[in-house]
Amino acid sequence: MMDSLVKIAIIGCGSLMYHFVYDCLKRIPFNLIAASHEDEGELTRFTNRYRVPKAYTNYREMLQQEQLDAVICFTDDEYAHFQIAEECLQANVHVFMERPACFSIQQAERLLELQRRTGKYVVSRFNKRFTTAYMMAKEIIQREEFGRVTMFLSKFQGSESASNELFLFNHVSHHLDLARFLLGEIKSLHVDQINLDAHRVGYNISFVAESGAIGVIQSGSLQKIEYPMERVEITGVGTNIIVDNIRHLAYNRPAPKRVGFQFAKLADGGDTLMWNLNHGNLSNYSYYGFEQQLYEFIDSIQRQMAPEPNMEDTIHTVKLLVQIQFLSQTK
Numbered sequence: 001m002m003d004s005l006v007k008i009a010i011i012g013c014g015s016l017m018y019h020f021v022y023d024c025l026k027r028i029p030f031n032l033i034a035a036s037h038e039d040e041g042e043l044t045r046f047t048n049r050y051r052v053p054k055a056y057t058n059y060r061e062m063l064q065q066e067q068l069d070a071v072i073c074f075t076d077d078e079y080a081h082f083q084i085a086e087e088c089l090q091a092n093v094h095v096f097m098e099r100p101a102c103f104s105i106q107q108a109e110r111l112l113e114l115q116r117r118t119g120k121y122v123v124s125r126f127n128k129r130f131t132t133a134y135m136m137a138k139e140i141i142q143r144e145e146f147g148r149v150t151m152f153l154s155k156f157q158g159s160e161s162a163s164n165e166l167f168l169f170n171h172v173s174h175h176l177d178l179a180r181f182l183l184g185e186i187k188s189l190h191v192d193q194i195n196l197d198a199h200r201v202g203y204n205i206s207f208v209a210e211s212g213a214i215g216v217i218q219s220g221s222l223q224k225i226e227y228p229m230e231r232v233e234i235t236g237v238g239t240n241i242i243v244d245n246i247r248h249l250a251y252n253r254p255a256p257k258r259v260g261f262q263f264a265k266l267a268d269g270g271d272t273l274m275w276n277l278n279h280g281n282l283s284n285y286s287y288y289g290f291e292q293q294l295y296e297f298i299d300s301i302q303r304q305m306a307p308e309p310n311m312e313d314t315i316h317t318v319k320l321l322v323q324i325q326f327l328s329q330t331k
Contacts, residue, residue, distance in 0.1 A: 063087065
C-alpha cells in the first residue's frame, strides 16, 4: 500500500512546520520519505517527533539521493524559495511552496517554463482559496439569486514585518489572490501607501476586474496579530456576503418587508443565512485552508492531474504584486 502512495519529502522543519503544518497533513494518505533542514537541532526534533525515515541538512543531497514525487517546502528564508522550486522542477519533482515562490515576473516565467517542460508543478500556498468560508462565498456568488458581483472590500492586517517587500509578497498577496479567485482577473489597479519605516507599511489598493466589478484591498503591517485581522465583503445585486475573521460567514439576501403587527417569521427565500464555527467541537481541523490545499496537491499528484493553483495561475498574482511594488516606489 505504501508503495502506491505519493512519495513526499519536506524541506524546512522550523517552527511553522513543526507546530502547525505537519498537523494539517495527518489526515492525508502519503508516504513521508525524508526531511531536510539546515539547523540540525530543529531537524532532529522534527524527525524524532514524526518518525521521519531519513534526515538531510542539505536539500540538494536529498533530491539526488531519494526517489520523490513531491516536496513540501516551508523554509525560513523566503529569498531561497525560487531557487529551491527551480531545482525541484529540474529534479522532476512537484513542489508545494510557502509564499512567495518568487519575487519577480522573470522568476515566475522561469518556473512556468520549467513547469511546462517537465510536467511537474509549483503550487504556492494560497490557502485562502481553500478556506471553508471563502469556498462557501465562491459557491454563493455563483448562484443566480446573488446576481453579478459588483463590489469587493477586504481588510487583511498584520504586525510589523521583516521588510515591507516581504509583507507585500507574503501577506498582501493573500487577498490579491483571493480577489482573483472570487472575481476573476484584475485589469487595472491604483495604489496608495503609508510607509512608517522599513518594517511598517499600509496599502490601499483599488482595482477594476475584467468582469466590471470594482474593489478595494486594505492591507498593512500596522496592527497586532492578536486582534481580528481579516474581513471580506462581496456585494452582488441586492445581496452581499460578509466573511469576518475567517470563521464566520453571513449571506444577506433581500428580506421581505415586515410592516404592521403581523406575525413575523423567517423567510426561506430571504433573510440572512449564517455559518458559525462551533468552537466547542473537539476538532483539530483548522478551517484555514491548509488541510484542503495540501490534500488537493497530494491527491492531484496521486491521480496524475495538475494541482491548482500552479504557476499558470500564480504568475498573474505575481504580475500584480510587481505592479503594486512599482506604483508604490514611484510615488
